[in-house]
Amino acid sequence: MTAIDVERVSVHFHARAGSVMAVDEVTMSVPPGAVVGLVGESGSGKSTLARAIVGLVSPTSGSIRIDGADLATLSAGATRRARLPVQMIFQDPNSSLNPRMTVGAALSEALGARERVGRAARDDEVAELLDLVTLDRRMATAYPRELSGGQRQRVAIARALAVKPDVLICDEVTSALDASVTGAILNLLRDLRRELGLSILFISHNLAVVRYVSDQIGVMYLGRIVEFAEAEALVRSAEHPYTRALLDAVPRLGGVDVEAPAELDRDVDDLQPPEQGCAFLPRCPAGPLVDPTREICAAMDPQAEASARRHEAACHFAKAES
Amino acid sequence: MAQRGLVRTALRTPTGALALVTVVLLIVLAIVAPIIWGDKAATANVDHLLEGGSAAHPLGTDNIGRDLLARTLVATRLSLVLAVLTVLVGAGIGVPLGALPTLLGRRSARLTAAVTDLALAYPALLLAIFLGIILGAGPTAAVVALGIASAPAFARLTQTLAASVAGSDYVAAAHVLGLSRRRVLFRHVLPNIAEPIILNVTVAIGYALLALSGLSFLGLGVQPPSYDWGQLLTSSLNRIYVVPEAALGPCVAIVIAGLAFNGLGEALARASSTRSTYVRSPVRGTTSAFEPILPVADQLRVADDPVLVVEGLTVTFPTADGTIAPVRGISFSIGNGERVAIVGESGSGKSLTALSLAQLVPHPGMVRADRLEFLGRDLSDGTDPEGVVGTSMAMVFQDTSTSLNPALRVGTQLSEVAEVHGGLRRAEARRRAVDRLREVRLSGPERRLRQFPHELSGGMRQRVMIAVGLMGEPRLIVADEPTSALDVTVQQQILRLLKEIGDDTGASCLLITHDIAVATEMCDRILVMYAGRIVEDIDASRLWEGPAHPYTRALLAAVPDMDTDRDVELASIPGRPPDPADLPTGCAFAPRCAFATDKCREDRPPLLLDKTDSHRVACWHPQQGSVVAHEDDRLESEVG
Numbered sequence: 027m028t029a030i031d032v033e034r035v036s037v038h039f040h041a042r043a044g045s046v047m048a049v050d051e052v053t054m055s056v057p058p059g060a061v062v063g064l065v066g067e068s069g070s071g072k073s074t075l076a077r078a079i080v081g082l083v084s085p086t087s088g089s090i091r092i093d094g095a096d097l098a099t100l101s102a103g104a105t106r107r108a109r110l111p112v113q114m115i116f117q118d119p120n121s122s123l124n125p126r127m128t129v130g131a132a133l134s135e136a137l138g139a140r141e142r143v144g145r146a147a148r149d150d151e152v153a154e155l156l157d158l159v160t161l162d163r164r165m166a167t168a169y170p171r172e173l174s175g176g177q178r179q180r181v182a183i184a185r186a187l188a189v190k191p192d193v194l195i196c197d198e199v200t201s202a203l204d205a206s207v208t209g210a211i212l213n214l215l216r217d218l219r220r221e222l223g224l225s226i227l228f229i230s231h232n233l234a235v236v237r238y239v240s241d242q243i244g245v246m247y248l249g250r251i252v253e254f255a256e257a258e259a260l261v262r263s264a265e266h267p268y269t270r271a272l273l274d275a276v277p278r279l280g281g282v283d284v285e286a287p288a289e290l291d292r293d294v295d296d297l298q299p300p301e302q303g304c305a306f307l308p309r310c311p312a313g314p315l316v317d318p319t320r321e322i323c324a325a326m327d328p329q330a331e332a333s334a335r336r337h338e339a340a341c342h343f344a345k346a347e348s
Numbered sequence: 349m350a351q352r353g354l355v356r357t358a359l360r361t362p363t364g365a366l367a368l369v370t371v372v373l374l375i376v377l378a379i380v381a382p383i384i385w386g387d388k389a390a391t392a393n394v395d396h397l398l399e400g401g402s403a404a405h406p407l408g409t410d411n412i413g414r415d416l417l418a419r420t421l422v423a424t425r426l427s428l429v430l431a432v433l434t435v436l437v438g439a440g441i442g443v444p445l446g447a448l449p450t451l452l453g454r455r456s457a458r459l460t461a462a463v464t465d466l467a468l469a470y471p472a473l474l475l476a477i478f479l480g481i482i483l484g485a486g487p488t489a490a491v492v493a494l495g496i497a498s499a500p501a502f503a504r505l506t507q508t509l510a511a512s513v514a515g516s517d518y519v520a521a522a523h524v525l526g527l528s529r530r531r532v533l534f535r536h537v538l539p540n541i542a543e544p545i546i547l548n549v550t551v552a553i554g555y556a557l558l559a560l561s562g563l564s565f566l567g568l569g570v571q572p573p574s575y576d577w578g579q580l581l582t583s584s585l586n587r588i589y590v591v592p593e594a595a596l597g598p599c600v601a602i603v604i605a606g607l608a609f610n611g612l613g614e615a616l617a618r619a620s621s622t623r624s625t626y627v628r629s630p631v632r633g634t635t636s637a638f639e640p641i642l643p644v645a646d647q648l649r650v651a652d653d654p655v656l657v658v659e660g661l662t663v664t665f666p667t668a669d670g671t672i673a674p675v676r677g678i679s680f681s682i683g684n685g686e687r688v689a690i691v692g693e694s695g696s697g698k699s700l701t702a703l704s705l706a707q708l709v710p711h712p713g714m715v716r717a718d719r720l721e722f723l724g725r726d727l728s729d730g731t732d733p734e735g736v737v738g739t740s741m742a743m744v745f746q747d748t749s750t751s752l753n754p755a756l757r758v759g760t761q762l763s764e765v766a767e768v769h770g771g772l773r774r775a776e777a778r779r780r781a782v783d784r785l786r787e788v789r790l791s792g793p794e795r796r797l798r799q800f801p802h803e804l805s806g807g808m809r810q811r812v813m814i815a816v817g818l819m820g821e822p823r824l825i826v827a828d829e830p831t832s833a834l835d836v837t838v839q840q841q842i843l844r845l846l847k848e849i850g851d852d853t854g855a856s857c858l859l860i861t862h863d864i865a866v867a868t869e870m871c872d873r874i875l876v877m878y879a880g881r882i883v884e885d886i887d888a889s890r891l892w893e894g895p896a897h898p899y900t901r902a903l904l905a906a907v908p909d910m911d912t913d914r915d916v917e918l919a920s921i922p923g924r925p926p927d928p929a930d931l932p933t934g935c936a937f938a939p940r941c942a943f944a945t946d947k948c949r950e951d952r953p954p955l956l957l958d959k960t961d962s963h964r965v966a967c968w969h970p971q972q973g974s975v976v977a978h979e980d981d982r983l984e985s986e987v988g
Contacts, residue, residue, distance in 0.1 A: 127536075206902060213920060237914075
């Protein structure tokens with residue numbers, strides 16, 4: 027069983043205006059067999075963290091351990107072998123399949139990445155993979171353009187499963203799909219997890235979807251995990267004001283109109299995080315904006331003692347407001 | 349296979365067909381001309397030195413009496429072969445050089461790219477002349493020189509194309525699978541950039557022909573006794589005032605061949621860029637798209653004090669294989685101050701419905717309606733004499749980065765509306781703009797007027813877009829997926845804003861969305877569209893008791909909400925939405941529906957009012973009961 031341990035990983039991107047910290051000293055882990063969800067808005071760094079784990083971007087600092095092996099200390103060939111049990115599924119099934127390769131060719135290529143197999147055995151394995159994601163075996167000869175969005179996403183999942191991974195990283199896998207297909211893909215991931223004992227890092231901006239599939243949920247804000255807890259605990263009794271804002275923002279059937287705190291309801295999206303203190307301060311409905319006595323929020327970064335708080339919440343006044 | 353399709357598409361245009369035929373003829377000529385006219389072209393005849401055109405020698409003869417027409421025809425082979433060789437040398441060096449960065453690590457990739465850039469900055473023809481002098485005059489030198497000179501352009505093209513493919517998710521997936529860089533290059537990158545490279549090679553043959561003729565003309569290319577068109581031109585040029593036809597032969601040949609290769613390349617390029625927009629579907633009759641639309645038995649309950657009444661609205665698009673109708677005779681009305689949502693998946697026709705109300709359906713779409721009344725004005729013929737759409741209907745689009753003009757300041761885009769439609773003076777319009785920006789809760793409205801759209805975030809741009817709509821006095825706000833591109837917390841703000849504006853101004857709202865939860869949160873009534881038709885029209889408050897149409901019920905159960913039981917499977921709808929060009933005869937949802945019977949597959953169910961007189965459903969087997977299985981959990985979570 028493979029586990030992923032991410033320790034104090036940062037990813038910086040160099041832009042013209044200076045360096046951007048996409049992921050900022052994140053520590054987290056995906057235990058064997060568990061589904062860990064990551065939620066956050068665009069720019070929160072959740073996709074960058076995923077890409078760092080699978081090696082598509084290099085972390086600026088920190089260590090990523092797969093099954094206890096620190097990738098930074100391994101040789102190139104050993105890194106490749108160590109990474110193989112961790113596979114990724116992307117958001118847009120239209121661009122994650124090579125338009126010039128048939129489904130069968132894409133799957134056999136992935137099979138070959140694990141070990142050399144003969145042609146006949148490979149055809150059998152392709153058929154088995156298609157069975158696994160409940161696609162018709164005859165689809166092996168089809169090109170991606172002949173498939174619907176949901177079918178393409180199934181092929182992408184089958185390709186990831188070809189190397190018999192232990193961990194799947196799912197980056198917004200249902201965001202580009204129609205509602206009627208979303209349910210089917212989520213069901214499939216759930217079944218695969220049960221049948222194959224997979225661990226999953228499930229990344230999405232949609233809290234309802236994350237809650238449905240995950241055992242534990244981490245909430246990311248500006249490159250950091252600001253709250254991490256068991257899924258139900260996080261949803262029922264969120265500690266961090268940002269998590270509560272996210273929960274309030276989930277559209278609910280039946281038109282339950284929750285009036286969000288007015289402080290969040292401004293054009294806050296162009297605010298820069300402060301130099302020191304809490305990064306969420308300019309938007310926080312529990313901080314000095316409402317209670318001027320809470321000076322500590324502007325003076326001290328709450329991340330330092332997060333691990334000691336309930337839900338590892340990065341907030342000096344975690345759950346101080348409900 | 350794909351290549352053949354490309355050629356076929358290119359042949360559909362007259363230029364493409366002409367160019368291809370010319371190229372084929374040139375190739376045939378290059379093969380057969382030396383065999384047929386080779387002797388004639390080589391035979392010297394001292395009796396006819398330097399003659400002009402005559403019946404025996406249409407283009408005249410050269411200084412030892414050889415027939416110039418025959419020589420021009422025979423020269424086709426050498427000219428074409430040299431041109432093709434030149435391009436092969438150029439592409440042979442350039443394409444691998446451009447592909448190299450994909451194979452190498454980051455640092456070496458940057459170095460190769462820099463070398464290419466440097467080489468590209470050096471003028472190609474000058475390089476060719478320079479190399480020609482070093483290597484000595486002759487065809488080999490000309491080919492090598494021009495080939496090397498054209499290599500940087502190929503390298504740059506390959507590099508740019510490869511970089512765009514290298515950024516795609518399937519290449520990322522290949523890396524995650526641990527495939528070697530070489531495999532990624534040959535299996536994933538090159539096959540996907542081959543098409544544009546081949547197009548450019550075709551065009552480059554035309555250019556190489558011109559350049560080689562140029563070098564031969566300068567005396568740096570083919571040397572006598574060999575001859576290509578450029579060399580023939582050189583030897584005839586000193587007689588151009590006396591015997592113009594002698595120089596004309598090779599000139600015309602060069603021009604025709606150059607045009608043919610360029611034209612073919614351009615036609616192929618055009619075909620490859622337009623091919624993706626062709627609707628891929630088998631050939632069908634033109635009338636079939638209209639047949640099922642005509643008998644409209646749908647019932648419509650016109651709202652009290654309606655702002656909008658739509659009956660039998662149909663949008664059709666001509667395609668290569670006949671007419672398709674993405675919107676098929678829909679009927680609905682919106683009351684004063686009412687908020688209505690159209691919910692549907694991609695391809696359901698919901699966005700086209702919105703666009704047709706605002707008379708914005710893109711060409712060549714056609715809109716027809718039995719009745720289309722906005723504020724009592726008839727708009728069904730597609731005209732709007734009083735400009736009522738411009739002044740009283742506001743549109744909010746999904747993509748905030750394209751719905752505002754990036755070159756104009758926010759202030760200009762706002763006041764423009766009031767100046768054009770409201771006849772306000774500039775200062776007044778500006779005052780109103782500030783007022784409206786404040787209404788959409790944008791901080792520092794005076795400052796915002798001077799900003800450009802790119803200086804604002806997505807949520808702020810959407811607020812500006814709504815403010816633009818408010819510059820008139822809208823009676824109906826049509827919002828097409830206004831929050832799909834925004835983050836959840838911002839989505840909530842925009843929805844609340846739209847709701848408040850409705851409450852403050854009394855304007856009605858038509859919200860187009862794929863998210864049924866957003867629709868219920870924001871709207872009073874929900875229209876569910878499937879395959880171009882409304883299949884259900886239900887009060888948002890009644891969605892809890894359970895919608896009647898199996899499709900609506902499946903939509904509700906397919907996406908988890910915050911209260912969905914984690915141990916319960918989500919509903920999924922088998923199959924996929926029908927192709928608009930190939931709809932089933934009966935109910936369009938029947939092939940995917942668990943309740944479908946033979947009747948469903950044969951007769952289309954009309955959209956009929958039920959006993960309550962406010963609920964319409966188009967189904968032979970309407971269902972009952974709530975689809976949300978865990979009502980108790982839900983209540984609990986609200987308490988907790």
